[in-house]
């Protein structure tokens with residue numbers, strides 16, 4: 001099961017997994033960070049499809065095609081904005097991962113890559129986010145066999161080191 005997990009460093013838009021996950025905002029109409037990078041790389045048709053989805057609530061997820069990306073699908077999820085950790089942020093972040101997995105199973109997606117949802121402008125502490133990301137994934141993989149590979153893609157050196165450390169603790 002653990003052999004299905006990987007931690008990578010780099011640009012998620014370059015990955016040829018079946019699906020990549022976008023850390024979107026609730027409008028689903030693009031933004032900065034990884035969201036901006038995904039829209040730029042996927043091309044303008046992505047925005048057109050996103051417009052038809054009419055937004056997405058925090059902790060939920062919606063799927064689109066990948067357009068010009070190497071990935072076939074994009075799963076857009078809206079992470080919580082960190083305030084103090086006692087306003088439901090951990091539960092909402094966990095829900096993001098679970099909702100993405102639900103869509104993955106529904107669309108017969110075998111390989112999926114996640115960015116560090118909420119760890120950019122949304123301010124979630126990376127060590128806590130990594131624990132939720134990896135912990136929720138391990139739990140899911142124990143009960144659902146269809147996913148073959150889950151990658152966590154870290155952009156910066158520090159995030160990568162934190163993920164590797166948490167991975168060592170949990171696996």
Ligand code: ADP
Nearest residue numbers: 011012023033034037116118119120121122155
């Ligand atoms: P959020 O609003 O959910 O915090 P951000 O896009 O600001 O989303 O940041 C989420 C994470 O994505 C951050 O850790 C950021 O470093 C990372 N990131 C930014 N660009 C990319 C990219 N091209 N590929 C992978 N991760 C990225």
